[in-house]
Amino acid sequence: MNPNLQETTVHKSSIIYGVHFATSNNLNVLSESVASETAINISHPVARLLHSSEVKNITHTTPEISLVSLEIQTGKQLSHSTISANIVENQNTHTKHVPKAFHTKPHERITSFAPLSNGMFIIACTAHMQNGNFTRLIFINSKKSSGTHKALKVSGFKQENSTLESLIEIKDGKLLGIVSLNSGIPPFELVTIDYKTGKVTYDELVLPDLQPDRRYSNLTQSPVNRKIYATSMGIPMGVHLVQLDMENNSGITGKPLIIKLSELHFENKALASDLLSLAFSPLGKLYAVANLNHQPMNSLFTVDIKTGEMTLVKKLAYGKIAFAYT
Template sequence: MYLRIKRRQFGQLVIASAATNMLVNLVKNKTLAQEARSLVGVRLPASKNQQNPKISLDLENTSPAFTLVSLDLTTGGERLSTEIPASIVDNLTTKIETAKRAFSTESSRITGFTSFTDGTMVMLTVETTQKGNHSKIIFTDNKSKKPKAKKISGFKNGNHTIEGVLGTKNNKIIGIASANNGVPPFYLVMIDPKNGKVTSGDELKLPELPRNLRFSNLALSPDGKFYATILTSDGRTTLVQLDPNKTSLLTGKLLITTVAGLTYNRKYLSNDLLSLTFSPSGQLIALANLNNSPKNSVFAVDIKTGNMTLLSQVNANKIAFIP
């Protein structure tokens, strides 16, 4: 059984305030103020030395240390934070698809963050070494500090990576895979939470993705529709939708339909988002960094128009709501 994070652990310091009332007026959604307590962020430690001293720096078989934080939407403050130590994966014998890189600097980055309906938090990371890229999936909670990590395998070729992740209502995992370390082409896959194995998206009729566009930031709305962003050839970040009830007559796969171009201060976004998630009531929330700020910014997104309203700044790389 995967470890779980409970909403009360993150909401114990919630206090009603004037800022909360301002948020309600901004997003025109009275329930979002109550749901704000269930927003969780994740980030890597500032220092690479914040690792478990009992674990060797074997990036292929070790998940990185990271921090889980409960975020205040109105102020960007942290109600609660927990340091999660590095841990060894539980599928050490699994062979992964890698290829040596001529030039490479060791690095670790968070590429996806989502939750299951039971509160399980799911994070994806990619570790890059001279031996190749290593994608991992990590299940954890804030209290036990005992993450369960698995290497991800089954890619089409060596050095493919997972660059986005989404937990569905029935606790299946959809991943966005990249053939070139985070740049196109991308393709959609399913990830088995039991063994980290990548398989095709045929089970959910996932479509083929445009080969020359950046596809990222999968999010699931309460009505069961999938949303994502596409960075178009003209440099605009566009919100798109995949409706499980709409499939192509030719392929039988889900159709990708354009919703709206994302804008802030009446200008189209030229940079992609960092994260996209829905509140339980259906408010779309985005994480982005538009001006090379030291902190990332949280926005409320109007699905109909694509207009983004600034809510706060946070110290997090990815965000997700606890169901």
């Protein structure tokens, strides 16, 4: 990687990072229902078809990823690097998967992109194939030319073909994730993931219960007050910002609460589909990426947590965003 020296002169809070697949066979398909796997519900460029040559070793290999940094207000690209495909460290780890009854074209999604406290980023990629779903983690260092620090496949799902749909780092270096038990559609549940092994655990922390008929995604944590947020979407349609209240427990279940906050809207219209990404800046401003009207390019918004009002910042060629905190 050859970072543009101008990045050092731009205030960190105004620098946003984005990722996309580096290969050319990206999908440009949007579905109104983010819950439809066969429609491949993530906008270009964080979903792609898999080449036949990639399918054989997909469980042990991470994809080639492009990482960019931009100055938010001007849209000027400050740096760009290509993270090469890598072999996972835990090749011998067993993963649960079963062949699917219905044929789907082999494809892959970037499901999460988040900062880590050590200055690195973590990316989650899920491959959907006829013989099962496979999630891998990529740990990258944006400041070193070597790019990838390590790569792991995710194991330990209690149900076959589960997929990791969102991921953040919480206190003590633990990773908190949202898992779909059904290839990207409800029901969802919260899990912890071992940073060193990629193994999913279900009882390491007491976590909130997720409603079985709602979609949950876009985990993010404020660097100012450490509160954890996500999006929740169900029927009737509408996307709500929710907070995972880890400090107060339900009097019924004894588990932490999920607090429904504002319904997200833009120009007085409620969102009909989920966000593609949600991220806090180092100063605590909340940003979102969405594609509201099946447009050729996604858009970057700021989000008012109290009201749910989204304000357009600019068009953005990336579906997943993050800020560096160190």
